[in-house]
Amino acid sequence: MNEIAVRVAVQDDGAFLGDMVVEAVNWRPGAARPRHAVITDPAHSRYLAGWMRPGDAGFIAVRGDEPVGAAWYRTLPRTEPGFGYVGTGVPELIIGVRPIWRSHGVGRLLLQRLCGHARSRGYVRISLSVDRDNFARTLYRSEGFAVVRSGVGRDTMVKRLS
Ligand SMILES: CC(C)(COP(=O)(O)OP(=O)(O)OC[C@H]1O[C@@H](n2cnc3c(N)ncnc32)[C@H](O)[C@@H]1OP(=O)(O)O)[C@@H](O)C(=O)NCCC(=O)NCCS
Numbered sequence: 001m002n003e004i005a006v007r008v009a010v011q012d013d014g015a016f017l018g019d020m021v022v023e024a025v026n027w028r029p030g031a032a033r034p035r036h037a038v039i040t041d042p043a044h045s046r047y048l049a050g051w052m053r054p055g056d057a058g059f060i061a062v063r064g065d066e067p068v069g070a071a072w073y074r075t076l077p078r079t080e081p082g083f084g085y086v087g088t089g090v091p092e093l094i095i096g097v098r099p100i101w102r103s104h105g106v107g108r109l110l111l112q113r114l115c116g117h118a119r120s121r122g123y124v125r126i127s128l129s130v131d132r133d134n135f136a137r138t139l140y141r142s143e144g145f146a147v148v149r150s151g152v153g154r155d156t157m158v159k160r161l162s
Contacts, residue, residue, distance in 0.1 A: 009058030020096030084129030
């Protein structure tokens with residue numbers, strides 16, 4: 001972990017954020033939905049399209065110059081909600097870490113930086129969506145997220161920031 005630093009995400013990180021959406025979709029061992037199919041699927045491309053728009057924010061975990069993970073948020077409109085949409089003005093968080101860097105604390109570090117940033121921007125809540133059998137739920141709970149809505153196989157979780 002000593003080799004890992006965290007920097008602010010910039011516009012040029014769009015392709016890497018695409019990689020991380022693919023990781024999030026394929027989180028189950030053995031899952032391998034192709035990148036192209038994921039990032040052209042409107043259900044997922046809405047987390048990436050036009051990055052970075054006003055209101056988008058994110059952080060990249062890097063080892064030297066190499067990105068190893070990312071967490072970002074965007075505030076999607078009610079007409080085009082994400083899986084974890086809970087209301088107007090509540091940003092939704094997306095996170096992914098490259099497989100070989102998982103379970104080393106990178107995800108927690110990114111989550112903490114992003115939530116701190118959202119708080120500093122005046123947001124009162126931040127949301128996410130997670131499959132019910134994804135261990136990432138344990139991470140989210142330990143960082144103060146609670147389930148506010150249960151859907152088919154997945155939950156929406158919210159953290160209060162104030
Ligand atoms: C979910 C993810 C972002 C977490 O990042 P990470 O760097 O692996 O997580 P961390 O090392 O910071 O671990 C945080 C906590 O998660 C849990 N955790 C981590 N790896 C785990 C594993 N292999 N099995 C079970 N729990 C695990 C632990 O509770 C850990 O807490 P600890 O610090 O007390 O040990 C990352 O694993 C990932 O990209 N997974 C695939 C994509 C995905 O599922 N994205 C989220 C979609 S909602």
